[in-house]
Amino acid sequence: MHESPSRWPSAPADEDRDDVPFQLSRIAGNLEALEETIIHRLVDRAQFRADRKAYQAGQSGFDGEDERSLLEVRLAHHEAMDATFGRYCDPVERPFTGGLPASRRAVTLGVTGLAVDDFDVVNRTAGILAAYLQLVPRFCPAGDDRQYGSCTEHDVAALQAIARRVHYGALYVAESKWRAASAELAGLAAAGDDDGLLKAITRPDVEAAILDRVAEKAANVQSCANSTVRQLVAPDVIVAFYRDTVIPLTKEGQVAYLLNRRRDR
Amino acid sequence: MHESPSRWPSAPADEDRDDVPFQLSRIAGNLEALEETIIHRLVDRAQFRADRKAYQAGQSGFDGEDERSLLEVRLAHHEAMDATFGRYCDPVERPFTGGLPASRRAVTLGVTGLAVDDFDVVNRTAGILAAYLQLVPRFCPAGDDRQYGSCTEHDVAALQAIARRVHYGALYVAESKWRAASAELAGLAAAGDDDGLLKAITRPDVEAAILDRVAEKAANVQSCANSTVRQLVAPDVIVAFYRDTVIPLTKEGQVAYLLNRRRDR
Numbered sequence: 001m002h003e004s005p006s007r008w009p010s011a012p013a014d015e016d017r018d019d020v021p022f023q024l025s026r027i028a029g030n031l032e033a034l035e036e037t038i039i040h041r042l043v044d045r046a047q048f049r050a051d052r053k054a055y056q057a058g059q060s061g062f063d064g065e066d067e068r069s070l071l072e073v074r075l076a077h078h079e080a081m082d083a084t085f086g087r088y089c090d091p092v093e094r095p096f097t098g099g100l101p102a103s104r105r106a107v108t109l110g111v112t113g114l115a116v117d118d119f120d121v122v123n124r125t126a127g128i129l130a131a132y133l134q135l136v137p138r139f140c141p142a143g144d145d146r147q148y149g150s151c152t153e154h155d156v157a158a159l160q161a162i163a164r165r166v167h168y169g170a171l172y173v174a175e176s177k178w179r180a181a182s183a184e185l186a187g188l189a190a191a192g193d194d195d196g197l198l199k200a201i202t203r204p205d206v207e208a209a210i211l212d213r214v215a216e217k218a219a220n221v222q223s224c225a226n227s228t229v230r231q232l233v234a235p236d237v238i239v240a241f242y243r244d245t246v247i248p249l250t251k252e253g254q255v256a257y258l259l260n261r262r263r264d265r
Numbered sequence: 266m267h268e269s270p271s272r273w274p275s276a277p278a279d280e281d282r283d284d285v286p287f288q289l290s291r292i293a294g295n296l297e298a299l300e301e302t303i304i305h306r307l308v309d310r311a312q313f314r315a316d317r318k319a320y321q322a323g324q325s326g327f328d329g330e331d332e333r334s335l336l337e338v339r340l341a342h343h344e345a346m347d348a349t350f351g352r353y354c355d356p357v358e359r360p361f362t363g364g365l366p367a368s369r370r371a372v373t374l375g376v377t378g379l380a381v382d383d384f385d386v387v388n389r390t391a392g393i394l395a396a397y398l399q400l401v402p403r404f405c406p407a408g409d410d411r412q413y414g415s416c417t418e419h420d421v422a423a424l425q426a427i428a429r430r431v432h433y434g435a436l437y438v439a440e441s442k443w444r445a446a447s448a449e450l451a452g453l454a455a456a457g458d459d460d461g462l463l464k465a466i467t468r469p470d471v472e473a474a475i476l477d478r479v480a481e482k483a484a485n486v487q488s489c490a491n492s493t494v495r496q497l498v499a500p501d502v503i504v505a506f507y508r509d510t511v512i513p514l515t516k517e518g519q520v521a522y523l524l525n526r527r528r529d530r
Contacts, residue, residue, distance in 0.1 A: 029494035033312065036490055040305035047298065061351070061370040070370075074350065081342050085414055086326070105326040105335075107414070149350055149372070157422065213489075220489040224482040225301055229294035 021113055022176040027169075028206070032213070034165045038246075039218050041161050042139060042238060045154035046231045050140045054148040054155075055133060061148075074152040075159070092168045096125040096159065114171055115178075121260040122170040122253035128162050131245040139237045166246060170253025177201055177254070178261060189258050197255045207247055215239045286378055287441040292434075293471070297478070299430045303511075304483050306426050307404060307503060310419035311496045315405040319413040319420075320398060326413075339417040340424070357433045361390040361424065379436055380443075386525040387435040387518035393427055396510040404502045430511060435518025442466055442519070443526060454523050462520045472512055480504045 020026065053059045053070075060070035068076070076097045079087075083100035086107035087093045091114055116122075132155070140151075178185050181200070188196040218235035225232060285291065318324045318335075325335035333341075341362045344352075348365035351372035352358045356379055381387075397420070405416075443450050446465070453461040483500035490497060 029491075032491060033495040036487075036495065037309050037312070040309060040486075044302050044305060047302070061372065063369070063371075077346050077349070081346055082418075084342070085339065087414060090414075104328070105414075106328075107326065108411075146373075149352060149355075149370075153347075217489040221486050222301075223488070224478075224485040226294075226297055230298040230301065 019179070021172065022179055024173070024176045024180075027172045027176055030172075031165060031169055031210075034161065034168070035210075035214055035217055036221065038158070038161045038165060039214070039221050039238060041154065041158040042241075043218075043222060043233050045136075045151065045158050046140050046233045048140065048147045048151040048154065049143040049145040050137045051144055051146075051148055051151045052137075053144065054152050055136070070148050071152045071155055074156055078156050091119040091171055092164055093160075094120060094123040094125055094163060094167045096129055096163070114175055115262045115265055116257060116260045117262065118260075119171065121256045122167055122174075124166050124170070124249040124253050125159075125163055127249050127252070128159060128166060128245070131241070131249075132159055132162065135237075135241055135245075139233050139241075141231055162246060166250045166253060169250035170257055173250070174201070174254035174257035174261075178258060185258050186261075186263060189261065192259070194255055194259070197258050198251060201251060201254050201258075207243075210247065211239050211243055214242050284444070286437065287444055289438070289441045289445075292437045292441055295437075296430060296434055296475075299426065299433070300475075300479055300482055301486065303423070303426045303430060304479070304486050304503060306419065306423040307506075308483075308487060308498050310401075310416065310423050311405050311498045313405065313412045313416040313419065314408040314410040315402045316409055316411075316413055316416045317402075318409065319417050320401070335413050336417045336420055339421055343421050356384040356436055357429055358425075359385060359388040359390055359428060359432045361394055361428070379440055380527045380530055381522060381525045382527065383525075384436070386521045387432055387439075389431050389435065389514040389518050390424075390428055392514050392517070393424060393431060393510070396506070396514075397424055397427065400502075400506055400510075404498050404506075406496055427511060431515045431518060434515035435522055438515070439466070439519035439522035439526075443523060450523050451526075451528060454526065457524070459520055459524070462523050463516060466516060466519050466523075472508075475512065476504050476508055479507050 055069045055071055057069050057072075058066045060068060060073045062070075062073055065073055079095050079097045080101055082088070082093075083095070083102070084104040086103035086105045088095055088100065089103055089107045089109055091112055136155075177200075185197065185200060188200060215235045215238075218233065218238045222232050320334045320336055322334050322337075323331045325333060325338045327335075327338055330338055344360050344362045345366055347353070347358075348360070348367070349369040351368035351370045353360055353365065354368055354372045354374050356377055401420075442465075450462065450465060453465060480500045480503075483498065483503045487497050
């Protein structure tokens with residue numbers, strides 16, 4: 001089985017209880033634990049310059065690749081490999097690219113408790129990628145160091161960490177809220193009321209707490225770095241990305257989940 | 266061109282000077298900047314349990330893979346992909362696996378200033394992998410969470426970060442020391458005096474400073490983490506890995522470089 005943040009860091013005994021993965025405090029803890037990983041990967045990417053050519057079509061250096069950028073080629077190759085290892089058998093792992101091969105590895109996925117027929121209804125990778133490409137020149141130093149291979153490796157690692165947070169939140173927070181208020185949410189979903197659903201799932205106080213925590217972590221993670229040899233990332237930039245991209249896309253995914261949630265269980 | 270820490274975070278004007286990549290202070294700065302990346306990747310791996318099955322032959326879940334562990338299969342696939350992107354064109358990037366395909370990407374590598382015919386004389390990946398496998402149960406929580414796919418992804422990321430540090434140090438520190446004392450080192454190398462070379466390149470005060478810095482960084486990187494939702498790694502464990510593995514293997518690589526350094530330039 002692939003990574004599923006809902007299973008960690010629980011004590012094994014907890015796992016036997018069906019409702020445990022959907023306790024909101026537990027889900028919030030798992031979302032919190034993913035913050036450091038996202039921060040680490042953004043800060044590591046920032047050790048290379050913005051390297052615009054890595055994102056331009058036809059500049060990948062691959063023969064005959066006129067349409068795709070190096071990042072697009074890298075994402076496609078990386079996700080094809082990941083797919084053969086069974087990554088996308090896990091509901092939380094949603095891919096950025098299509099046409100992926102089947103898993104070559106036997107993967108046993110436990111009962112998820114989720115109730116949509118297609119986990120990809122929550123897939124927000126297009127939005128994540130577009131926002132990330134806007135972010136790169138804001139958190140990486142300007143210029144071109146020709147380290148395109150390295151920077152796209154780090155991009156893929158960062159994108160996967162962000163996607164895991166968005167899709168874990170979309171699936172598990174939405175299901176948790178459904179279980180707590182299924183009559184209200186089912187009514188809004190049946191009426192196709194996106195705005196009503198968005199309002200019903202929004203918790204401004206929780207969002208504010210997340211942003212404060214991310215700011216503090218982004219500063220602390222870098223507090224011992226020697227800025228003469230290592231590029232620092234302003235915590236504000238990471239906070240703004242959380243505020244303008246990570247949180248809104250997670251909520252969009254939740255609304256999509258609720259609109260598509262099965263009513264028969 | 267792939268990542269080459271020697272080129273970062275230099276100002277472009279510096280790059281025109283041939284001797285700049287071999288200034289010891291500059292190399293030390295680049296080695297220092299790689300420490301956070303190693304710490305980040307170890308701490309992220311520790312969010313999964315030790316998962317011994319991921320390292321046992323025949324347990325990968327791949328049909329017909331009786332000899333290799335999941336980590337070995339993952340490393341082979343990952344490095345084959347990396348090779349097609351040109352990663353191993355960079356002297357600093359030495360692979361863990363053999364039989365890799367040629368680069369499919371046009372990679373322009375500048376003049377390195379290094380003077381060995383085969384960069385793989387410094388390759389210490391076998392030692393890195395063996396030591397890392399010993400390390401896993403010491404820095405990851407005991408037990409099995411069945412997250413083998415995720416943990417081996419993180420293993421590959423950690424191994425690559427460690428290898429980059431070891432091989433960058435092996436190549437660039439050794440060449441720098443050669444340039445500062447070529448007569449002495451050439452004499453020891455001509456006599457095949459490994460022990461003499463090891464003694465000549467060893468700087469106990471520098472090693473002690475590295476260990477102090479790594480301890481401080483490992484603590485600070487995790488200082489804001491909520492230990493009820495995120496696994497912490499004891500800084501001592503990372504310091505011991507640096508002391509017993511990273512530094513000795515870097516020096517072994519330096520000795521190998523000096524023994525194989527060309528005398529004609």
